[in-house]
Amino acid sequence: MTTAATDVLARPPRPSSTPGSPGSPATSPPASPSLPAPRRRRSRPRWRTYLTFLLLAGPNVALLVVFVYKPLLQSFQYSTLQWNIGSPSARPVGLGNYVDWFTDPRTPQVLTTTAIFTVATVGGSLLIGLGLALLLNRRLAGRGAARTIVFAPYVLSGIAVGILWLFIFDPRYGLVSTVLGWLGLSSPDWYNDSPWALAMIIVVYLWKNVGYVALIYLAGLQAVPQELRDAAALDGAGPGRTLRSVVLPLLGPTTFFLSVTSLLSSLQSFDIIHAMTQGGPLAGTTTLMYQIYQESFVSGRAGYASAVATLLFVILAVITVAHLKLVERKVHY
Structure with a gap:
């Protein structure tokens, strides 16, 4: 036997390369074909975002x-x-x-x-408005017409409303004087008595x-x-208890909103006062807002009127911020 044949016979047998056979070395599975990486969504350019913001908010700003x-x-500049x-x-x-105004x-x-x-106007509006809302929320005949009638005065001109109510409050021939006469009462002098004139303005503003x-x-009720x-009814709560413990707390955000808007509107009221009393009698119905008008367009003191307007702005800002800080804590959304 030749040397080459002897070497072949002396070599150990090769392990089988068949996967899964005993004694075969572990082999890695065939590599899967590589998948393309997912495309990243291209972010919107910032300039487009800014342009959209300017187009939408720019006119309002x-x-x-x-x-x-x-x-x-x-x-503020004119006030100096x-x-x-x-x-x-x-x-x-x-x-x-400012010194002249304070002195x-x-x-x-x-x-x-x-x-x-x-x-009077803010508190009365909230109380009367809530009572009317509770009434109009019931299933009553003609409820839609009643809602329209209640809301209609709000869209009327304040000057027109003031002139109309001047005839109603006329001490001699007005409707109020007639009704009081049926009751055996005399009509107050609404135009010349300061407390009654202020009460008349408050009534018309509320109406x-x-x-x-x-x-x-x-x-909010709906x-x-x-x-x-x-x-609450199953727990034995009556209508009054349900109103206090369930309905009113849930109306907290609505009351908060109305109190702020009514406060700002009341402090800036002008048209009804101008149409009915023009700040009289004896300045008995002159508010800060009406004083601004008198000093600027009647007396011609534009600088002084600007100072009063600036003070009114400060008062509005302080009251609004304090209202937001104190009342909003008790409001649950």
Whole structure:
């Protein structure tokens, strides 16, 4: 036997390369074909986002800047000047206009009238509006017509409403005088007695604006789940207890919204006062807002009127922020 044949016979046998046979080495599975990487969604360019924002919000921001913020800054600037409307010149006086307002003997009366008018109109609107909303939320005949009648005065002109109610409150021939005469009572002198004139203004303001409050409260009442009322009834709660413990807490956001908007609207009321009393008698119905009109367009003291307007803005801002901080804590959304 040759040497080559001897070497072949002396070699150990090769292990079988068949996968899965005993003693065969572990083999890795065949590699799967590589898949293409998923495409990343191309992010929207930032300039397009900014352009969309400018197109949607730009007109509103421009209107606010032109008609709100610019006049506000100009009002503060004019409040530091002694300037009469129509005069070509103005003299800087610093904070002199503010000092004159705080030392004016009429200022306490104006502030008192403003406070009484605001508290009476805001509180009365919320209470009467809630009562009307509860009534109009029931299933009554002619409910749709009643809702329209209640809301209709809100869309009327304040000047027209004031002139109409002047005839109603006429001490001799008005409807109020006639009704009081049936009851054996004499009509007050609404036009010449300061407390009665202020009460007349408050009544007319409530008649005009209470429909708006009732409408918003009605929407809030219809959003209260009926299941909660049924659960309260099953627990033995009567209508009054259900109103206090279930309905009113759920109306918290609505009450909060109405209290803020009614407060701002009341402090800026002008048209009804101008149509009915023009701030009289003896400045008995002159509020801060009406004083701004009198000082600027009647007396011509534009600088002084701008100072009063700036103070009114500060009062509105302080009351609104305090209201937001104190009342919103008790509101549950």
